[in-house]
Amino acid sequence: MDLGLSGRCAVVCASTGGLGEAIARALAAEGASVVVSGRRGDRAKEIAAELPSAVGVEVDLTAPDGPAALVAAAREAFGEVDVLVLNGPGPKPGPAAAVTDAGIDSAVDTLLRPQVRLLGLTLPGMRERGWGRVLAVGSSGVAAPLPNLALSNLGRSALAGYLKTLAAEVAADGVTVNLLLPGRIATDRVAFLDESAASKAGTSVDDVVAKSKATIPAGRYGDPAEFGAAAAFLCGVPASYVTGTALRVDGGLVRSL
Numbered sequence: 680m681d682l683g684l685s686g687r688c689a690v691v692c693a694s695t696g697g698l699g700e701a702i703a704r705a706l707a708a709e710g711a712s713v714v715v716s717g718r719r720g721d722r723a724k725e726i727a728a729e730l731p732s733a734v735g736v737e738v739d740l741t742a743p744d745g746p747a748a749l750v751a752a753a754r755e756a757f758g759e760v761d762v763l764v765l766n767g768p769g770p771k772p773g774p775a776a777a778v779t780d781a782g783i784d785s786a787v788d789t790l791l792r793p794q795v796r797l798l799g800l801t802l803p804g805m806r807e808r809g810w811g812r813v814l815a816v817g818s819s820g821v822a823a824p825l826p827n828l829a830l831s832n833l834g835r836s837a838l839a840g841y842l843k844t845l846a847a848e849v850a851a852d853g854v855t856v857n858l859l860l861p862g863r864i865a866t867d868r869v870a871f872l873d874e875s876a877a878s879k880a881g882t883s884v885d886d887v888v889a890k891s892k893a894t895i896p897a898g899r900y901g902d903p904a905e906f907g908a909a910a911a912f913l914c915g916v917p918a919s920y921v922t923g924t925a926l927r928v929d930g931g932l933v934r935s936l
Contacts (some may be wrong), residue, residue, distance in 0.1 A: 680916060681916075682709045682911060682912065682914070682916060682917060683916030683917070684706060684709040684710050684711040684762070684814065684911070684914065684915055684916075685709070685710030685711070686710065686711075686712065686752060687710075687711045687712065687761040687762055688704075688711070688712050688714070688756075688757035688759060688760050688761050688762070689712065689713050689714065689760075689761065689762035689763075689764065689914065690713075690714040690716065690749065690750070690753050690760050690762065690763050690764065690797075691703040691706065691707040691713060691714065691716065691764040691766065691767060691769045692713045692716055692717075692749075692764060692765055692766045692767060692793075693713060693716070693717050693738060693740075693766040693768060694713075694716055694717060694723070694726070694764075695715065695716075695717035695718075695719045695722040695723050695726065695771045695865055696717075696719075696722070696846070696865075696866070696867060697866035697868055698766065698816055698861060698864060698866060698903055698906055698907075699766040699816070699832065700715075700726060700811075701763070701903035701904055701910075702764055702766070702814075702905035702906070702907045702910040702911070703715050703726065703730070703733070703817070703907075704726075704730065704904075704907060705904070705908055705910060705911040706761075706762065706764075706907075706910075706911055706914060706920055707730040707731055707732070707733055708911075709911050709915065710731075710732075710734075711731055711762065711914075712732040712733065712756070712757040713727070713732070713734075713861030714735040714749070714752065714753045714756065714757070715727045715733055715734070715735045716735070716736045716737075716740075716749055717734070717737070717738070718737065718738070718739050719737070719745050720735065720736070720737025721737075722735075723736060723737060724733030724769070724770065728830065729767065732757075734752070734756045734757075734783060736748075736749055736752045738751075739751075740767065740793035741788050741789060741792075741793060742761055744754070744814055745793065745913060746793055746796040746797045746800060747796075747800060749797070750797065750800045750801060751778075752901070755891075759801075759804045759808070760801040760804065760805070761805070761808075761810065761811060761812065761814040762811070762814070762914045763797060763798070763801050763811075763812070763813050763814070763885055764814050764815075764816070764910065765794045765813070765816065765838075766796065766815070766816040767790060767794075767813070767816075767836075768789065768818055768840070768868065769789075769790070769818070769828070769830075769831040769834075769868065770782065770785050770786050770789060770790070770830035770831055770834065771830065772872065773815065773827060773828075773829055773830065773832075774826050774827055774829055775828070775829040775869030775906070777815055778829050778833070781832070782830050782881070783833065785830065786830040786831070786833050786834030786837075786927070787837070788853050788913055789834065790831075790834030790835055790837070790838055791834055791837050791838050791841070794838055794911065795841070798803040798813065798845070801834055801890075802849065805849075805852070805853075805854045806849055806852040807852075808851075809853040809935060810853045810854070811849075811852075811854035811855070812854070812913070812914040812915075813842070813845075813854065813855065813857070814855040814856075814857050814858070814859060814910060814913050814914055815838060815839075815842055815851070815856075815858045815859070816855070816858075816861065816910075817835050817838070817839060817858045817859065817860045817925065818831060818832075818835050818860060819860050819861065819862045819927060819929050819932055819933050820832045820835060820836070820838045821835050821836055821858065821860055821925060822860060822925065822927060822933045822935065823933050823935065824836075826880075827876075828872075830895035830936055837916065838856065838867065839858055842856050842857075842858060844924035846922045847923060850922050850923070853919075853920065854912055854920055854922075855913070855919065855921060856923060857913050857922060857924050857925070857926065858924070858925040858926070859906070859909060859910055859913065859925075859926055859928060860903065860925055860926065860927045860928065860929065861906055861928055861929065861932070862895065862901065862928065862929025862930055862932035862933070863891055863892075863895060863900045863901065863929070863932065864891075864900060864901040864902070864905075864906055864928070865900040865903065866903060867900060869900065873887045873888055873891065883928055884890055890901075894932065895929070895930045895931065895932050896929055896930060896931030896932070897930030898930075899930065901928060901929070901930055906928050909926065909928050913926065
């Protein structure tokens with residue numbers, strides 16, 4: 680299937696590892712010119728050097744000038760942004776009863792404010808040109824809030840509500856806005872969460888992983904490349920009639936439709 684992404688400029692936030700890197704590689708394989716970005720500038724450049732048409736940009740999107748710097752670098756390299764993939768690290772785990780004002784601020788500063796700023800810089804051009812793709816990497820916690828991840832549930836759900844509202848406003852302009860919700864995908868972030876759970880429970884990481892896999896109908900953790908492939912489809916031309924949707928890539932983990 681031709682996804683129609685050849686020559687499109689795609690900015691992938693937090694793409695120096697994990698799900699972001701998988702998406703960057705999938706988009707590049709479909710012919711997009713990819714902006715690999717993250718705080719690890721050297722790693723961003725290493726990944727970009729492995730792709731057919733890409734640049735690596737060191738950026739802290741939580742800094743006030745971070746979003747503008749990233750968009751400026753994308754425009755300098757490849758022109759106007761056609762595809763914007765919103766991604767970022769989650770806050771520290773913890774229970775809802777322990778949430779503080781500082782924790783709320785950290786969730787908003789990481790999972791909502793930079794995304795809104797990036798959209799403010801790129802969305803007007805997409806609407807004017809009559810084509811654009813906005814895809815946010817969320818969490819299965821958006822569909823079913825996850826235990827001990829109160830701040831992640833808070834920040835990601837806020838972004839999901841914002842994007843659902845936005846999707847209806849820009850659909851007639853040829854811009855789609857979707858969320859992709861990972862379940863247990865084999866990334867460093869999931870490994871960290873498993874280690875945290877093992878430490879809290881006083882058990883081994885292997886035990887935590889085994890119990891986690893037992894809750895997944897597919898019986899395994901997902902491969903980042905599988906997630907990247909789903910992302911590339913939602914960013915392509917064949918998905919032009921898919922918008923305002925949260926698609927789960929979770930091996931059947933969340934039992935609701």
